[in-house]
Amino acid sequence: xSNALVPSxxxxxxxxTARVAEVQRNTAETHVHVRVDLDGTxxxxxxxxxxxxxxxxxxxxxxxLIDLDVDCEGDLHIDGHHTVEDxxxxxxxxxxxxVGDKKGIRRYGHAYVPLDEALSxxxxxxxxxxxxxMDCKFTAGxxxxxxxxxxxxxxxxxxxxxxxxxxxxxxxxxxxxxxxETIFKAFARAMRFALERDERMAGVIPxxxxxx
Ligand SMILES: [Mn+2]
Numbered sequence: 001x002s003n004a005l006v007p008s009x010x011x012x013x014x015x016x017t018a019r020v021a022e023v024q025r026n027t028a029e030t031h032v033h034v035r036v037d038l039d040g041t042x043x044x045x046x047x048x049x050x051x052x053x054x055x056x057x058x059x060x061x062x063x064x065l066i067d068l069d070v071d072c073e074g075d076l077h078i079d080g081h082h083t084v085e086d087x088x089x090x091x092x093x094x095x096x097x098x099v100g101d102k103k104g105i106r107r108y109g110h111a112y113v114p115l116d117e118a119l120s121x122x123x124x125x126x127x128x129x130x131x132x133x134m135d136c137k138f139t140a141g142x143x144x145x146x147x148x149x150x151x152x153x154x155x156x157x158x159x160x161x162x163x164x165x166x167x168x169x170x171x172x173x174x175x176x177x178x179x180x181e182t183i184f185k186a187f188a189r190a191m192r193f194a195l196e197r198d199e200r201m202a203g204v205i206p207x208x209x210x211x212x
Pocket of ligand 1: 181
């Protein structure tokens, strides 16, 4: 079969379908509700229970031009681990649902984002294959109420459930708030590019395999 790059006939309606998804994920540790609109305007309603995480999720919405609602009741009396990881998982599930069959998207995206002395590069592939490669040596163990080790857990959760390959490199930075913010902003920009529709690829799944 070599028809992977031939537009299929059933794409016209798929392309006008809203890329919106809602996921409710309940465990004994957390209850997470996520709603996402990949073609949004950057509006966010965020109640993760961790202030600095809300600030980071806001970057995803704002710089990804994604509408994002996140509501979490987590076991923060233990620590932030389950909350941060499960929010990553649930956002990943919502993205996988919203992006659908990936017809017409660019698939790959990358961005470099600075914030004063800090600089990060994020490269994403909506490949269908989970893979996280993250290199960031945070200069502090905590940023506000967020344990910086949990940034990795957030992205691991996202990657596993969104089915993406994600390379995150913090290239420079002294202030941990800046390091983290450049990562989330670059992640948002990279996703925006990867998820936007490429007019020259209308109705085409961007893979020689014919599926992603
Ligand atoms: Mn900030």
